[in-house]
Amino acid sequence: MHIYKEPIPYQNPSLCMKVWRFTQSGAEKEYGNTWHYHKEIEFILVEQGIHEIQTPNQVYSLKAGDVMLIGSSQLHRGRKISDKDLVYIVLHIDLQPYFDPAMMRYYRDFLEIFHPLEALNYIFQENDQVKKEIAKIITDTHDEVMGTKKGYEIAVSMHIKHLLLMLLRHDNRDLLTTHGNVDGDADIIRSLVVYVDEHLTEKIDMGEVSRIAGMSYSYFSKYFKNKMGASFIDYVNQKRISKAERLLVTEKRSVNEIAESVGIGNMAHFYELFKRFNGCTPKQYLHKMNVSDS
Incomplete structure (x- = not known):
């Protein structure tokens, strides 16, 4: 068994994030008992096939169009389901640099003091429109980083803040709740x-x-x-x-x-x-x- 803290090499160190599209072909994969974790939060968007993700709390079966959020330093592992090709995008983000003065009042909400960010996956399961919008943000972030057009750093920063805004505004269970101002x-x-x-x-x-x-x-x-x-x-x-x-x-x-x-x-x-x-x-x-x- 191999369980480890996964290092995340940032494509642009100033952005403190990495986004990549993966393709897996061949037979269905087994877990192989490979648990891993990293300080960055992780968004997963499945574009084709079935991706099964396991955390200590739950097993998620993600199909095309499905999105999942994994919290900071959260143990998890994944595997390919069925013989069909699996295509998915993984977005890793170190959130701390994105909390500038305008966002600082919400800093505490994302520190996972009371609830792991994984608990917010109910949003994608209950609100199909939000899931589609989050999926588009992840895809657009990937395309910006891969394309490296002039100003892509600004676009990526805006996309990441948009992700956080979507979570805040659509958390109907108030798992992200601000009681005091920290800005x-x-x-x-x-x-x-x-x-x-x-x-x-x-x-x-x-x-x-x-x-x-x-x-x-x-x-x-x-x-x-x-x-x-x-x-x-x-x-x-x-x-x-x-x-x-x-x-x-x-x-x-x-x-x-x-x-x-x-x-x-x-x-x-x-x-x-x-x-x-x-x-x-x-x-x-x-x-x-x-x-x-x-």
Whole structure:
């Protein structure tokens, strides 16, 4: 079994994205137990054939015209169904650079604090018109990048922001919901997100983080919850468990070692958090992913 963090080489580093059309011919493919993940979110548009995508939560059978969204660092794997040719476009995007001052108030909505972006796939399943429009945006983005006409960078940036706008406006279940304004605090919020990501293996002291933010301990606690919609501790724990999920299937280490590697030394607390976020134990999670824990 080969499970890995997939590097995404950007066609234009300034755009922080990659888009490519793939064609697979021949017999139906098996998964081969190849799970992978990447920090970029991923849109998949099937143009011909049947593409089956599996995540820890669901199996999707995508036919011609179907679209799917995979969140940042979300484990997934795919395979070709039937002997017919499979043609599809994959669009990878690092979202962070696209949150300029005009979009910053929605930055928190796409950080996957409460819901993985995968949960938004209901939009494409319930709204055929939106699915068609998203498919066109993905195709147009591909054509712009491949054509490299003058100003294509501007066109691609506009297309990506249009994708985000479509998700925001057609999320009828309010999975993307803004409770507070963060546009005036862009630098602070970004620095805190980066700090947490870079220190997950360590003890993260809220006193130190509040000093980084230039606030008192008590004010920072209220500030973070107001801006992010979750307490700082809950946010850090969610990030720790998300990383633990990936490590469980990517590395042959014990659960104790993985808990320590994501900064949780108390095993009872680790199991409690893991079950809270996943609804199952680490062993049950591995079984769901068809990964041996031996």
